[in-house]
Amino acid sequence: MAKLLRVNMTDLSVRFEDVPEKYALLGGRGLTSSIIYDEVPPLCHPLGPDNKLVIAPGIVSGTKAPTSGRTSFGGKSPLTGGIKESNAGGLSSQKIARLGIKAIIVEGQPKEKGRFYVLRVDKDGARLLPADHLKGKGMYEVCDLLWKEHGEGVAIIGIGPAGEMLMSAAGICVNDQENTAGRYAGRGGLGAVMGSKGLKAIVIDDRGGPGVEIKNPELFEQGIKKLTQASLTHDVTKKGGALNTYGTNVLVNIMNEAGGYPTRNFSSGRFELASQISGETKAEIIHKRNGEGMTGHPCHPGCIIQCSDRWANPDGTFKVSVMEYESVWALGANCGIGDLDKIADLIWLCNDIGVDTIEMGDTIAVAMEAGLLPFGDADGAIRLLNEEVRHGTPLGRILGNGCVFTGRAFGVTRVPAVKGQGMPAYEPRAVKGIGVTYATSTMGADHTAGYTIAPEILGVGGKADPFAVQKADLSRAFQATTAFIDSTGYCLFDAFCVLDIPEGFEGMVESCAGVLGVNWTTQDAIRLGYEIIRKERLFNEAAGFTRAHDRLPDFMTKEPLPPHNTVFDVPPEELDAVYDFSKWPKEVVGEVAG
Amino acid sequence: MQIKVQVYAILRQYIPGASRGPLVMDVPEGTTVGQLIEQLPIPPELARVVFVNGIRQESDWVLQEGDEVGIFPPIAGGEGPGSWAI
Ligand code: SF4
Numbered sequence: 002m003a004k005l006l007r008v009n010m011t012d013l014s015v016r017f018e019d020v021p022e023k024y025a026l027l028g029g030r031g032l033t034s035s036i037i038y039d040e041v042p043p044l045c046h047p048l049g050p051d052n053k054l055v056i057a058p059g060i061v062s063g064t065k066a067p068t069s070g071r072t073s074f075g076g077k078s079p080l081t082g083g084i085k086e087s088n089a090g091g092l093s094s095q096k097i098a099r100l101g102i103k104a105i106i107v108e109g110q111p112k113e114k115g116r117f118y119v120l121r122v123d124k125d126g127a128r129l130l131p132a133d134h135l136k137g138k139g140m141y142e143v144c145d146l147l148w149k150e151h152g153e154g155v156a157i158i159g160i161g162p163a164g165e166m167l168m169s170a171a172g173i174c175v176n177d178q179e180n181t182a183g184r185y186a187g188r189g190g191l192g193a194v195m196g197s198k199g200l201k202a203i204v205i206d207d208r209g210g211p212g213v214e215i216k217n218p219e220l221f222e223q224g225i226k227k228l229t230q231a232s233l234t235h236d237v238t239k240k241g242g243a244l245n246t247y248g249t250n251v252l253v254n255i256m257n258e259a260g261g262y263p264t265r266n267f268s269s270g271r272f273e274l275a276s277q278i279s280g281e282t283k284a285e286i287i288h289k290r291n292g293e294g295m296t297g298h299p300c301h302p303g304c305i306i307q308c309s310d311r312w313a314n315p316d317g318t319f320k321v322s323v324m325e326y327e328s329v330w331a332l333g334a335n336c337g338i339g340d341l342d343k344i345a346d347l348i349w350l351c352n353d354i355g356v357d358t359i360e361m362g363d364t365i366a367v368a369m370e371a372g373l374l375p376f377g378d379a380d381g382a383i384r385l386l387n388e389e390v391r392h393g394t395p396l397g398r399i400l401g402n403g404c405v406f407t408g409r410a411f412g413v414t415r416v417p418a419v420k421g422q423g424m425p426a427y428e429p430r431a432v433k434g435i436g437v438t439y440a441t442s443t444m445g446a447d448h449t450a451g452y453t454i455a456p457e458i459l460g461v462g463g464k465a466d467p468f469a470v471q472k473a474d475l476s477r478a479f480q481a482t483t484a485f486i487d488s489t490g491y492c493l494f495d496a497f498c499v500l501d502i503p504e505g506f507e508g509m510v511e512s513c514a515g516v517l518g519v520n521w522t523t524q525d526a527i528r529l530g531y532e533i534i535r536k537e538r539l540f541n542e543a544a545g546f547t548r549a550h551d552r553l554p555d556f557m558t559k560e561p562l563p564p565h566n567t568v569f570d571v572p573p574e575e576l577d578a579v580y581d582f583s584k585w586p587k588e589v590v591g592e593v594a595g
Numbered sequence: 596m597q598i599k600v601q602v603y604a605i606l607r608q609y610i611p612g613a614s615r616g617p618l619v620m621d622v623p624e625g626t627t628v629g630q631l632i633e634q635l636p637i638p639p640e641l642a643r644v645v646f647v648n649g650i651r652q653e654s655d656w657v658l659q660e661g662d663e664v665g666i667f668p669p670i671a672g673g674e675g676p677g678s679w680a681i
Contacts, residue, residue: 236643236669243604243670251670254603258665260649271649281604281614458651459670460644467651564649 003103003214006127008120010198011050011109015120015127020103026517028060030086031488031533032104033075037084038536040106043543047079047190048167048197050110056097056158056203057105059490060513063098063213066225067232069490070094070301072158072175078189080169080360080403081420081445083541086487087191090300090309091175091184092156094490096207100124111199117165119202121151124209132201137162139353139391140174140182143202148180151204159202161355164192166393168401169421170360171196174352177300181311183322184300187357188447189422190403213516221515227508228495232305235498235505237461244308244494245297247280249326252426253334254279259458259467260564261431262330263424265337265376266366267417269563270428274339278329283310283341292317306494312345321349327448330426331362336369337376347379350386356401361386363404363416363423371411415556420445420546429553430562430569432457434465434472437571441551441579442480443537449493451479455500462500470571473578477585484537485530489513524589531590538580551576596624596660602637603667609637622658629654631664641668 004017005024027035033055045051055075062069072094078085097105100122111118117132135143140161147157156176163171171192175184215221232238243251253275256262260270276282287294287310294313299305300323309323324345332347333339351358365382368374374381389397399410404423408416417424422445429436434453442450453475455461465475486493491509499505506523514521541550557569578584582593599617607613622631632642632654645652646665658664 243668247604247670251604254665255644255646255667255670258601258646258649258667259651276614281607285614458644460651 003101006102006105006122008105008107008127008129009109010107010111010118010200013111013118013129015129017126024103026519027488028062028103029057029071029073029088029488029490030075030484031529032057033073033086034084034533034537036104036106037075037077038540041077043077043540044545045077047077047082048193052077052194052197054107054191054194054198055104056107057103058094058098059488061516062094062490063096064215064221064516065303066491066512067229067303067305068492068495070303071487071490071492072097072186073487074173074186074191076191076194077544078191078445079167079193080190081422083420083445083544083546084443084537085189085191086444087172087186087188088487089173089175089184089186090304090492091177092301093158093175093205095301095303096156096205097122098213099207100205100210105203107195107198107200110197117199117201119147119204120200121204121206123206135201137165140355141353144176144180144182147202147204151206153180156205157202158205160192160195161353162391162393163355163401164196165201166398166401167193167196168356168390168398169193169406170356170364170401170403172355172357174355177322178302179311181322182352185352185357187359189444192355215516216518217515219515221512224508224511224513224515227504228499228512229305231498231502231505231508232495235502237497238306238494244306244497247284248296248308248310248324250280250283250324250329252280252326253330254281255458256427259431261428261458261467262334263417263426263428264334266335266370266415267424267428268415270431271564272334272339275334277339278333278341278344280326283312283324283329286341287313290315290317293319298322304492306492308494315342321345321352324348327426328358328362331359332365332382335362335366335426336382338379338382340379343379343383346383347386350383350391354386354391356390359425360403360423361400363418364400364407367404367408367413367416368400368411370415371407371413373411416554417557418446419553420550422446427454428562430557430567431565432467433470433569433571434467434475436553436557436569437472437476437576437579438480440553440576441476443534443541449483451476451483452493452496453479455497461497468567470575472571473575473584477579480534480579481530482527483530484533485526488529488533528589531585535582535593548577551580597621598631598658598660598662598664600631600635600664600666602635603665604670605668606637606641606666610635617663626658627654628652628656628658628664631658632666637666642666643669
């Protein structure tokens with residue numbers, strides 16, 4: 002029987018509990034959001050003792066299901082003030098699941114400020130160990146030291162100095178098979194929540210663990226067969242397909258072509274240096290340098306898509322993982338920087354200091370807009386991260402709290418954020434549906450929450466006109482289905498193949514049903530997704546959010562964006578329709594009470 | 596008339612020099628997106644998403660002098676029914 006592991010940082014105790022009936026069929030985001038909804042007072046301070054950090058592998062994580070090693074991290078976000086789930090790949094999910102743990106709940110706060118601990122979890126239980134020797138250290142060194150102390154191969158979940166300093170842009174890092182610090186649950190400042198608990202790292206050693214119980218092996222096998230088939234045949238996810246060959250950064254050219262690639266703090270939808278930082282160029286350079294770099298890298302064992310990469314320096318030595326679309330955009334185009342080696346330096350620093358690359362890219366761009374440094378000044382950006390943010394100088398603390406905080410400090414009004422969270426790499430004035438997702442998602446501006454880019458730009462999962470404003474139904478449907486996928490442990494990139502191949506989605510659902518021993522239809526899965534986003538929405542309402550928070554920043558409704566010279570003109574009623582429960586599809590969710 | 600054409604991702608394997616910048620092509624008046632693709636040495640089924648001046652167009656779209664065309668292989672996806680996006 003799987004257990005919940007409750008870690009109380011006030012009295013430094015750990016305890017295993019039976020999983021309550023109501024959580025039995027949940028995993029990943031469904032579980033983190035339900036526990037937050039049930040246990041965290043919506044009005045609590047995100048960095049106070051009443052907030053909790055909940056960590057949950059997905060429903061099928063730890064089994065042989067392909068590409069299913071995502072770990073969900075949940076809590077009340079210090080960046081948005083609302084509920085947050087952010088998930089990452091790396092080693093942690095499969096190992097937590099194989100120890101028979103459904104979720105780790107970290108609560109309370111140490112009485113002694115400035116003390117940090119490591120939580121070690123293995124087949125014999127869990128222990129809190131002093132971590133004074135790790136205090137202030139960057140994530141690369143933390144990973145090295147913890148493998149030396151706990152053995153090679155253990156999973157590490159940790160925070161850098163930014164998390165220790167409770168910065169709202171701080172993320173939570175997970176190591177990969179090479180023990181590189183590079184997989185981040187970056188968004189929403191959950192690294193600061195972990196820091197506020199006095200927890201520097203979690204070490205998970207699954208050797209000798211019981212493994213994951215599969216209640217209906219036949220259904221499970223049938224499910225993963227269908228999903229594997231879909232994943233291996235779809236042009237995007239197959240071996241030698243777009244994600245595997247070029248990584249997510251393959252999106253640079255198409256978003257730039259579509260005029261939706263935010264450039265220089267969202268002042269243009271095209272970057273004249275885009276081709277220098279595209280996925281094609283990145284792959285070409287990695288292969289030309291022919292050293293320790295590689296494309297087609299899996300972020301955890303068992304991923305069959307392998308969209309990750311390892312970037313090498315000009316001399317071929319390993320530099321950083323991973324040069325993915327969002328990070329390269331945030332610290333590249335959005336800051337007017339068109340040099341992949343400089344961008345690699347910036348990503349390396351973010352990963353070491355422990356800050357979200359998207360939030361830091363937005364923040365540095367706002368600082369550039371404020372005149373702290375010119376657009377394109379890569380060395381200046383490196384200095385801001387390495388000398389200011391890392392050391393928590395007064396300027397570093399302003400930057401480390403994200404783009405909204407920085408905009409306020411320097412009087413900048415062009416700040417691309419919703420609910421306090423900086424926007425990712427898709428321009429809502431050129432792609433209206435993603436703007437609807439940014440505006441209404443329970444997470445703040447988040448592309449993964451409802452990736453309407455698929456039909457609007459990529460022609461996946463049908464086709465939609467990116468400039469059309471009637472996007473409530475589209476965004477809502479994506480938000481609900483994503484909430485389900487985020488609960489399974491499967492990587493969201495599996496969505497590309499299940500969007501186009503119905504058997505793939507059936508297989509995904511059947512593999513979950515096989516683990517849980519239930520008979521789920523695809524409809525049941527989507528209903529679960531709706532239940533999750535409804536709970537998250539209710540938490541946010543109780544935390545003080547109103548419809549006024551479901552809006553894009555003012556400048557986007559007024560400043561036309563080149564090259565198409567369009568503004569964000571989705572009417573407010575359309576935005577409000579997304580979370581108007583009376584408009585939810587009754588055939589899926591029945592009557593929903595608000 | 597003259598148009599500029601860029602191809603991306605794996606399509607570049609079929610056109611030497613395609614990664615160095617747009618190809619400038621002379622095509623007859625009235626050429627459609629579909630006819631343009633037929634003239635290029637790329638497998639037509641791999642020309643999945645086509646932008647003309649930054650706007651996605653289908654194969655029957657008629658090109659104009661000076662148009663900028665971007666052609667993408669399936670870098671994400673195909674023509675599926677999108678069945679789960681209810
Ligand atoms: S597809 Fe990419 S992000 Fe997803 S699990 Fe695989 S390597 Fe990680």
